[in-house]
Every structure is written in C-alpha cells, then in structure tokens.
Amino acid sequence: MDMVIRRVRIEDESPLVDIGIANGRIVAIEEAIDKVGEQEIDAEGRVALPGFIEPHLHLEKAFLHRRLPPRFGTLDEAIRVTGILKSKQERDDVLDRSRQVLDMAVRNGTVVVRAHPDVDPIQGLIGVETALELKDEYRDLLDLQVVAFPQEGWLKTSGVQELMEEALAMGADVVGGCPYNELNWSDTCGHIDRVFDLALARNLPVDMHVDFADDTSDRRFAATEYIARKTIETGYRGRVALGHVTSLGALTTEALKPIAELLQEADIHIVTLPATDVYLGGRRDDGNPRRGLTPVRALHAAGVNVAYSSNNIRNAFTPFGRADPLQIGNLLAHLIQFGTPEHQAEVLKMGTSNAARAVGLQDEYGLAVGKQADLMILDTLTVADALLDLPPRSWVLKRGRITVVTRVESRICRGCGHSHA
Incomplete structure (x- = not known):
C-alpha cells in the first residue's frame, strides 16, 4: 500500500480503524491492517472526514x-x-x-x-x-x-x-x-x-x-x-x-x-x-x-x-x-x-x-473502499465535536498524497515559573 493511516476515528460509536490507500484510492478500512504502507500516519485516535x-x-x-x-x-x-x-x-x-x-x-x-x-x-x-x-x-x-x-x-x-x-x-x-x-x-x-x-x-x-x-x-x-x-x-x-x-x-x-x-x-x-x-x-x-x-x-x-x-x-x-x-x-x-x-x-x-x-462528484467521493482518497484528519477525538471544536486539520490528503500537515501547540502558563520570550 502507498499509505496506511493508523488509529483513526470515522464513527463515534465504532472502534478506531486503519485506512489503506493505493493508487490514490481507499483500498481498505479495517480495525488493524496487517500490511505496511510506504508512508504511514499515526492519527492517535483523531477524527477523519472526507475533504x-x-x-x-x-x-x-x-x-x-x-x-x-x-x-x-x-x-x-x-x-x-x-x-x-x-x-x-x-x-x-x-x-x-x-x-x-x-x-x-x-x-x-x-x-x-x-x-x-x-x-x-x-x-x-x-x-x-x-x-x-x-x-x-x-x-x-x-x-x-x-x-x-x-x-x-x-x-x-x-x-x-x-x-x-x-x-x-x-x-x-x-x-x-x-x-x-x-x-x-x-x-x-x-x-x-x-x-x-x-x-x-x-x-x-x-x-x-x-x-x-x-x-x-x-x-x-x-x-x-x-x-x-x-x-x-x-x-x-x-x-x-x-x-x-x-x-x-x-x-x-x-x-x-x-x-x-x-x-x-x-x-x-x-x-x-x-x-x-x-x-x-x-x-x-x-x-x-x-x-x-x-x-x-x-x-x-x-x-x-x-x-x-x-x-x-x-x-x-x-x-x-x-x-x-x-x-x-x-x-x-x-x-x-x-x-x-x-x-x-x-x-x-x-x-x-x-x-x-x-458539484456532481458523489460517485468518487467519501470515506469508503473504492473512493478517491481525498480526506482530512482533524485535531479532535470525537466526530461529533468537529463542528464545536473547529479543530486544525492535522493532515490533508488529496488522491492519497499528503498536501497539508498542521502542528499546533498551545500552553497556558499559570505560575509555571519560566520566562517566555
């Protein structure tokens, strides 16, 4: 497989899954894909949605x-x-x-x-x-x-x-x-x-x-x-x-x-x-x-x-x-x-x-086997919270290729004793 996304959530009431991608398409959605991808993302429980x-x-x-x-x-x-x-x-x-x-x-x-x-x-x-x-x-x-x-x-x-x-x-x-x-x-x-x-x-x-x-x-x-x-x-x-x-x-x-x-x-x-x-x-x-x-x-x-x-x-x-x-x-x-x-x-x-x-793309689109691998992984752990959290898009993929990586770090400094320039 070209890409395997590990430990991602696509439904709140279901276990985390892996998503396998080859030739720009989703080829597998399983709880644990036993094949290794040329590239891998560990989503660590984050939410995936179609782009x-x-x-x-x-x-x-x-x-x-x-x-x-x-x-x-x-x-x-x-x-x-x-x-x-x-x-x-x-x-x-x-x-x-x-x-x-x-x-x-x-x-x-x-x-x-x-x-x-x-x-x-x-x-x-x-x-x-x-x-x-x-x-x-x-x-x-x-x-x-x-x-x-x-x-x-x-x-x-x-x-x-x-x-x-x-x-x-x-x-x-x-x-x-x-x-x-x-x-x-x-x-x-x-x-x-x-x-x-x-x-x-x-x-x-x-x-x-x-x-x-x-x-x-x-x-x-x-x-x-x-x-x-x-x-x-x-x-x-x-x-x-x-x-x-x-x-x-x-x-x-x-x-x-x-x-x-x-x-x-x-x-x-x-x-x-x-x-x-x-x-x-x-x-x-x-x-x-x-x-x-x-x-x-x-x-x-x-x-x-x-x-x-x-x-x-x-x-x-x-x-x-x-x-x-x-x-x-x-x-x-x-x-x-x-x-x-x-x-x-x-x-x-x-x-x-x-x-x-x-826009006439329903046949190619979605998080399902056979669909084009156009998706995003959001920095939130619950699908139902996506609209509430407005989270960063941690990864974005177009036809199975990573197009965006976003890292956000935020710290509340409450009496930490450090000097922050």
Whole structure:
C-alpha cells in the first residue's frame, strides 16, 4: 500500500480503524491492517472526514475589501463597487489574490472548489483565464471546477452571449447564470432559457445565482419555480445547482411547500451562502430584521439536497472569511438553529457529501473502499465535536498524497515559573 493511516476515528460509536490507500484510492478500512504502507500516519485516535468541498467561491474578486471600501453594506452597493474594481483587473494581481484563497482552502481541508468567475464586458474573460491556469497549477492539491458566470446580466448586456460561448470553448466546466440582474421578468426568463440552451448544447451542468433578495415582490427574484420546471422539462434533474435563493425565506410555510416539493422532484441542489447572505440581507428592515437565508430547515426536511459554501472572501459582498468550510458550517448551525447532535451531523454533511452531490462528484467521493482518497484528519477525538471544536486539520490528503500537515501547540502558563520570550 502507498499509505496506511493508523488509529483513526470515522464513527463515534465504532472502534478506531486503519485506512489503506493505493493508487490514490481507499483500498481498505479495517480495525488493524496487517500490511505496511510506504508512508504511514499515526492519527492517535483523531477524527477523519472526507475533504471539504466549496461549491461556490469567487476567486478573482477576493481580497478587494480595502481597495474601495463600501459604506452602506448593501447588495446594490457591492455590485457597483465591485464593478468599478473589476474594470481595473490585472492578470498577475488576480492570480495572486486567487492563490491566497486557494491556499487558505487547501490548509482548511478543502479538496474541491467550484469557482464562479465573472464573464462580462467589464473584465472580459480574465477571471476564466486565470481560474483555468490555477486549475492546472493546483491539480495536485485540489480539483477546481470553473463556472462561466454572467454577473452583469445576459440580455441587458451586449456581448455576453459571445463571451459565454468563448469561456466554455476555453474549458469552463459549468454554465452559470444571474437571472435577477435583468431589467424585467420576461428577460429573467430569457436569461434562464439561454443558460439551459447553452448547457444542453454542450452537455454541461448548470449553476446559477438566483433569488438573492429579502422577498419575492419583484418577480425577477422569484425564479426558483421557473427554473425547477425548466429542469424537469429539459431532463436536467440532478445537474442544476442554485446559490443564494434567499427570497424563499420570506415565504409562508404554505407558499413554500409546493416549491420545496418541486425542487426535490427536480433534484436541484441549493447552496446556501450564510456569510454573505446574512451580512447583506435585511438591510432595509426597520425592526426585527430578517436573517437573509434560504429556508434551510424546511428544504432539508422536504428532502432537498442543501449544501453551503463561503462565496466571497474579503470584499464588498463579504468583508470577512478565511475559506474555512468548518467555520461557515458552525455559523450556519447557529443561524438555522441546528444544535442537536443529529442536526450538527447534518451540517457536516452539507459541507462534505451534500456538497459533493451539488458539484456532481458523489460517485468518487467519501470515506469508503473504492473512493478517491481525498480526506482530512482533524485535531479532535470525537466526530461529533468537529463542528464545536473547529479543530486544525492535522493532515490533508488529496488522491492519497499528503498536501497539508498542521502542528499546533498551545500552553497556558499559570505560575509555571519560566520566562517566555
């Protein structure tokens, strides 16, 4: 075997196990593997989880938070400020900031990132070009999927059709959309139709930003039902992911129920982005401000596949972040009040197995024999404590190769008598 991980915990109610890895895949999970690995890790009872997946990250817009700081914290302002900064994008700078995000993600146990670079006349294809370059550069550390994302709209912005087609010809993996950024409901539907037309023509998955608002009073922010029906009509079940979808949170239980059932029927993946959505949401509420989240609890109960992601890192949309899915999961658990042991386990799934489904990798992913050896060992001894402890990722493995080693030593000096410089 190429690698054997000794004395690792993958289930709290089961004994410690060894994990054997060969040719980048898990070949054995046993209480005591009698073969010797070319490399061995003694986990000493630490927890192993499949590596995190970030299904919704913006690389080329990261770390812009100090260049033109926003003053009001609204979505409209974030789009405007970012549009100004996008017009000044330079290739080397985009690469440097993107690498900062990816390095953070790798250190935090992320093995797959789906990046959403903007495709529009403001910055052209620089986001796609740099993401594709980084896809190759980081191939031994993580897998990078690239979404062609028309942030500035499609029908209202001339030249986007040609840019989208060029981005896909260059190698973008997913057709993106932003249908609420059109001038009217008719164009919102036309935007969605064009996304599906392009995806169907190239047999590519779909991943759109949709319904990013506090309510559904403007139909441009009430497109989820239209997309779900379009998904069923085109035979695209399981191949569509939607990010944000916050306006669903404003619906009554009665009004939400048929939409949730339709999402489940269409097998659409909902990616909630709590760091951004809560920061930007409810800004105009005079009292009892809304949380600005998609109704995760209700969608989860309806059998909809819900995942989460960091979205933006340190820009006008989200002036925080360190590309740590465990931190985002902990935040989400607080916001949706998922605090029972069973609920905390579900939140961990939203950042791992649910996210794998959202990006189409469920067949290759997981801690099981035959799966790709993409995993992390956390510096905690109980699986149920992972979301509580936010522990360092002691080791991270990509295709069975160690990519990260983290050692943390902390000492409380209580009258120890030593001088510590």
